[in-house]
Amino acid sequence: MKSHWQFAQRHPFVSNAMLMAFSVVFTIVVIDLTAFYLLGLRRVGYGPERFFQYSSLLGWEHIPNSEGTWYAYKDGTRTHVRINSFGLPDSERNVEPDRPRIALIGDSTTEFWEVDEEFRGQYVLQNALEDRAEVLNFGLRGAGTDQVYIRMRQQVIHFSPDIVIYTFCINDIGNNMVEDSKPYYALDPDSDQGISLRGYPIRREIPQEDSRLLGLLQHSFVLRKLKHFVIGITPHLRTNQPLEDHFELRPFKRIYDAEDEKRMEVLRRIVGALAGYARGQGIRLLLVEGLYRPALDSEMRQQVVGAYGDQFDFDKVSANLASLSAEFGIEFLSLPRLARNRALDAKMLMHREDTMHLNREGVKFYADAVAERISKLGWLNEAAVSYAGAGR
Template sequence: MKKIIQNTFLIFGSLLFCTMLFELGVRIFAEPEFDYTQASADESALWQYDAKLGWAMQPNGQCTFSRPEFSSEIQTNAFGLRDDDFSKEKAKDEFRILLLGDSVVAGFEVQRDGTMEAQLEKRLNRQLSGKKIQVINAGVRGYGTDQELLYLLERGMALQPDIVVLGFVPANDLENNVTVHTAGRIFSKPCFVFDEAGHIALRGIPVPDYDLQKQIYSAVMPQRPEPVAAADGNQNALKVFLSKKLRSYAFVARRLKTAPPEFVGWLKKRGILHNSLPPEQVDFYRFPLNDDWTARWKITLAIIEQMHAFCIKNETDFLLWSFPQKEQIYSRDRVIFTRSFAVDDDELDFDQPEKKLRTFARQNKMQYVETAAGFRHRAKSGERFHFITDHHLNENGHRLMAEILATHITKKTINELK
């Protein structure tokens, strides 16, 4: 027994010594890695409570938004939008495009002039003459399609857009549209449900407060056990602690994420490397869809249909585009995804979201821009449009998105503008 204890102490002592030696080497020879304690803002940066929307961005606010791969200066205008100041009244020769969306459209991960809004505005003004083109960035981090509809109804249409462009992030928005409160978020949100006549009806106004760690779904979702939120919180706290105390932790963590995809998937499957996607995410690409994802799609498409109808009523064009996930674009990320969830590639249909949206748009005579194919084609050359450690678009991605949207908008509107 005494020998076992001695050997145990010897093993732990050796591991501790090697760790200290490695830490010393990293501090002396390696460039400093990103310190998560220095992340200058979280997803709720510039949020303020809004009784109708749940939250909105503060007017005339500013912050620095930093992560390992980027650092951006964020400013909002008098309307609480990440945009220049502008008059609510549209000039006679002005053509306005309103971009609705979540963090993908808000583009906190890039500088203001690198966002799809800024680049789309430059492209259209260069390609089209005779009128001034203004693109308004109404993207808000954390928003679901339901909040984007409410924003359009309450405030967006008052800005007199000629085209409303909805940026839809299927995997993310489908979840947000059936959620009343996401565990860990400082504010809750309203939601839409179906009434007895089968129409969508708004619930939860004014938006109440909920326990910070409660995950609460709307009535459209099948009953399910409540997920435990504490685990993610503890994991994030541990990450911050290790990042603060051990420079070697950040050194290793950063390089693991760029390791061979099979190895990264293996680590995520066993919980050694954090998998930011919930286990149910794999079912998003299965066919047929289970009851949970069917419920998400049903309410979401009804919300988009309502948005489209409102635009028609106000004689405003409506354009829908979908955001491509990394596993839909890059072979490396697809391998990581399938290995993480221990599934074979042929068990999933990664084009299913676009197929569903394409059919929906055709049935409702709606303009729809499918972006995944364009991103995949350009990615074959090795170009990267998403960040490695973050699922958002980098500046290349915003530029390509602006290019795709500009091509479609130009073809559809050039005769009207002339």
């Protein structure tokens, strides 16, 4: 005790700093214990480890029959997630259809986990179509167009869809370039389709444990609130990273370099392969361009231009998708263009922390637009006639 007193006298600054640090930690612990046990202000929910597992086919997949609360946003948004026995982010389904069937394919923007279960795309679209078709959800968080195509051939086809809706997300272009955790397609002039599958099967790596600091941030009420205060509860544009590494913004560059052209050519080839496969199976394919908030929100566009300069064309991706859709004879629906034509506010359609995922109003906008296009094309009538003719 005497030595501690002597140390404090000799090093008052260090001693005071240690006392202050102890006081801060003690205060945080007391507040956290009170918040956690007395007030119930705890982090309720699970991250990806609850719902995803390794897959030698796709790199990762949903865990069949998993269930729990999905927690991904700072504002406390929590939704219930249920994976069915087939590993689909959907309610339980039969393999054999009892009416015309629509399959939704894509990434997390097709999972619709940002809204409660009854407001997810498959159910809202089915209601918009007045139950004339059964709508199944094959969304897979983080998937690129390459994984969507593989899943179409290996899994979706066994559920006998009459119509397939591929919702393109802007980060699909970058995800197609990821090579270390999933299968991918590389340009191959010797292949009939101009691409060949690489990196398959996927080697399972030993998962890394989350850092203790991350666990502390997730479970500490005080540190979470401090983090939210510093970062804010707003859509994250990540304008602090180089444009070349920005999956979402890079495709909107007005002038493409060689790497950008390569990425677009890979996307073009995969979509062409998907269109050809669907046509060969007698399946109607609709390519839907999902929303990207900076393409609609003038405030966010100003942030982008302020960070990277005036080098963007926020209709370029829509134009590219329209072009390749016309080339391969598939139907195309651009939600960004539709939203702009109707003068819709992106803030009313998207989760307030997100640049790509929809809220309830956004899901309804998506479902109504898709239902209107399908009805206008007469695809459900065709499917119903085919269904009846097959005696199903």
